[in-house]
Amino acid sequence: MLDIKKIRNDFPILSREVNNKPLIYFDNAATSQKPISVINSLTEFYSKYNSNVHRGVHTLSMESTDLFEEARNRVAKFINSKNSESIIWTRNSTEGINLVSNSWGRKNIQPGDEILVTAMEHHSNLVPWQILADINKAKLVILPINNDGTLNLDEIDTFINSKTKIVSAVHMSNSLGTINPIQELCSKAHKVGAKFMLDGAQSVPHIPTDVADIDCDFLVFSGHKMLGPTGIGVLYVKPEILEEMDPFLTGGEMVLEVSYEKAKWNELPMKFEAGTPNIADAIALGEAIVYLENIGMQNIRNHEIELTEYALSKFKSLDKLTLFGPLDPLIRGGILSFHSEDIHPHDIGTFLDHEGIAIRTGHHCTMPLIRSLNIPATSRASFYIYNTKDEIDYFINTLGNAIRYFTDVK
């Protein structure tokens, strides 16, 4: 059991009011709130250590480099990466996927090859592959889903075949909440000699992640969804692939030796980190990881299973709502996407906002998926460590009021 009261006290924003009501923050899939230790880490860096990394011989530069590399080591340990060279700083998940599709992808995808993604991908794990397929004359193949929002694996051996060169899949869907059987996808990909890339934007913040165990070739995630600041993300790349990958962005920091004619790439992982990196935010992400580890990722997952189970049971009291995604909390994250025939999601969003509840409404950057459900948009509530059953009660109650408000005819 988590001590939620204590956790909540660590998040200054949770004591503010919205429209004269206590804030209930259920938009964690979009971005999480930040504990005071992360916020303090940012001011501390700028007040005490601020300087560029890997460049100066002066004290500040050495100290900031140490803090920066320590944060990298923390990330490596957090996802059980054997070495920290495999951890490349990016701005976010989106940049990580673009790095892979541009660097590994352009070099290794041949005309006629197949790239497989699922029907529930975020635009960030779809559009870069569309472009790569277009440029390299490859075929982008979409793995379909079942009505319950799980992947349809009936013909998986046709979808992952000898032409498949990379499979890139979301671990936890940000629109449906579905947790996909990534282990199976990864081993199927490896069996045909394809690479496996995992979009961990929603999973890494909420469930224990072990890259050695999953055996994925690439993993991306975003700091801002896991208590860290915006503007910092991570790309993990398996060591043997890193060596043969070309840089994506070029310039300072990523070179070892430069003449007017050519350049020699810096060591890993700097080869992939052109320009001055986001130093303060990387260090603050390290603090966020310390915070998560102190609570324990399995405890976080258990808490969210409990909240999800509770919310799913409460949802049954609301008729006129369709809930998307699997109903088994063991294969679903704390993400509830729903729709009402009679009320547009934006009206629900506005109504709840007036009662202090923040949810997301829209297509959640999964337009093709939402279109396939034949609805314009969904409303989405998503939970994190600081959310409680009391908040869910208030949310369900308010949602009931919203439905009556918009559908009762005078």
Place this chain on the structure above:
Amino acid sequence: MSNSIDQIYDEIILDHCKNPRNNRKIHKPNIICKAVNSFCGDEVNIEIKLSSKKIITLTGSKSLGCAINQASSSMLSEVLYGKSIEEVFNLYNIFNCMMKENTVPKKASEQLGYLKNLKIIKKNPIRIKCCLLPWTALINEIEKI
């Protein structure tokens, strides 16, 4: 019901949303106005019949989407009745001014009638677009006349 929400969806807006007026397709319309807002999936479909003197004599409005878009479409379909194209432009300018700027001269604002109720949507700026969608669809079409 809490009071605060009634500051966004007042009685008139809710009434138009739940009971949209002129909710029909009309026979051989002279003007067909369509628009979509892909951000939220709002859709506007307004049809207009003009007399030989270019006066609006019949309207149909089948709009989909959020309450604000539906209410605004429904209200628009009512106020168009009996107006000339020129009067519609004039009304649009006043309405647009009310929704986007701060003050509308009192005399002009009287012409708005119950459209004034839509002003409360400005408290939620992200939804102003939903409210203006039927109007921009209409103006885009009648500008071509």
